[in-house]
Amino acid sequence: MYDPRKRPLALRLLAAGFTIAEVHRQTGIPTSTLGHWKKHPEKAANHTPPSCPRCHDQTVDRTAYSYLLGLYLGDGHLARQRNGVYRLEIACSDCWPGLIEAAAEAVGALLASRVGRRQKPGCTMVGSYSKHWPCLLPQHGPGMKHTRKIELAGWQREIVDEYTEEFVRGLIHSDGCRTTNRVRKRLKDGDRWYEYPRYNFTNVSADIQRLFTDALDRLEVAWTQMNAKNVSVARREAVARLDEFVGPKH
Incomplete structure (x- = not known):
């Protein structure tokens, strides 16, 4: 992948009559790409390549x-x-x-x-x-x-630490859900059913689970490891906290 910032220079050199080999030596742009630009200069001039925030030192959303x-x-x-x-x-x-x-x-x-x-x-x-x-x-x-x-990576951790709610929301929207849990309690005068909302997150990767629970810890949201691949958020105040920015899928 060539550096898009060298594109204007390459086009100027080609227009000035420099050979493809010489332009390649000065810019590092592949000769096949330069050949296409030389053959179709009008298309090359009007083309705006997609930019990458990481490669081209631009601000990422x-x-x-x-x-x-x-x-x-x-x-x-x-x-x-x-x-x-x-x-x-x-x-x-x-x-x-x-x-x-x-x-x-x-x-x-x-x-x-x-x-x-x-x-x-x-x-x-x-x-x-x-x-x-x-x-x-x-x-x-x-x-x-x-x-x-x-x-x-370090730059990713910075973003996730700053926008932890969005990260948790994405994880739950992909591998999680908000459900209503029903529990039966046996009493002398008969069974009674209790319902309460909870969030479940399911992923078989221990590393991804840890990223999820570490994010919950930063948000001070209580969680429970249910089994090898399931994490549960069931305390009333914890569910209410997630409801503030996640809520049911729609």
Whole structure:
């Protein structure tokens, strides 16, 4: 991937009559790309490449990023395409159209590329193509997430620490839910049923679970490890705190 900031220089050199080899030596831009620009100068001049906040030292939408990171760690993946392009896909249940819209909005806020939707049985895959998705999501790697180490880079931790609510919201929207728990209590005069709301988070990766519970600790939200892959938030005040910024999926 070439540095887009050198594009104007390359176009000026080509227009001035420099050879493709010379322009390549001065800019590092591949000769195949330079050849296309020389053959179609009008298209090259009008093309605006998508920019990457990490590579091009630009401001990232930190709120959208923290939410999208939560979605990605839960139900997202990167797939390498031809020419080094990656497709980010977030699996969103068709039961929650609001979640599909929120995921598409977050994806579109981070890279200047088109956001698409691909229908699969029971879900919509919200996706976008870019060579730069691995820059923004360095947790990408071979195999399932629970089979490899998942940890945040320093710059990611800064964003998640600042926008912890959005991160937790993304994790719950992907691998969590808000439910009503029913408990039967046997009494002498008959059984009584009690209902109370709770949040459940399910992920087989211990690393991702730890990111979730560490975020809850920062928010002072009490949680319980139910089993090897399930975390529960059931105390009344803890549920009320999550309701402030998560709430039921819609």
